[in-house]
Amino acid sequence: MKFIIAIIFLGLIGYLLEQRRHINFLEKVNFTQQTRHIMEKHEVYLLKHQIDTYVYSLETLGYSQESINKGDYTRHEPSPEKLQAIQAEFQRNQSIYRSKNIQFETELELRGVE
Structure with missing residues (x-):
């Protein structure tokens, strides 16, 4: 009886012990998935920022993204006020981009990802 x-x-x-090992494995998988989601979110943000940069470039050169999408490639010389507004908006977005990039790098550093 004691033997049984x-x-x-x-x-x-x-x-x-097996359940504890399995829990540790699931926690590691969850951590990896969260890290991947953070990286994917940042990649999407980078793509949006790149598109915005192209739009600012087009507007600075005198083209409109909406008109290009419609097939109209005529150039309209922007006024100096509009150029200043475009430049101010671009600089504001650049500072936001830099802060988000620093935040992303810090988050990855805290997660131990290099």
């Missing part, structure tokens, strides 16, 4: 109880007890200990 000892086997059951050892079986339960083995089961608990």
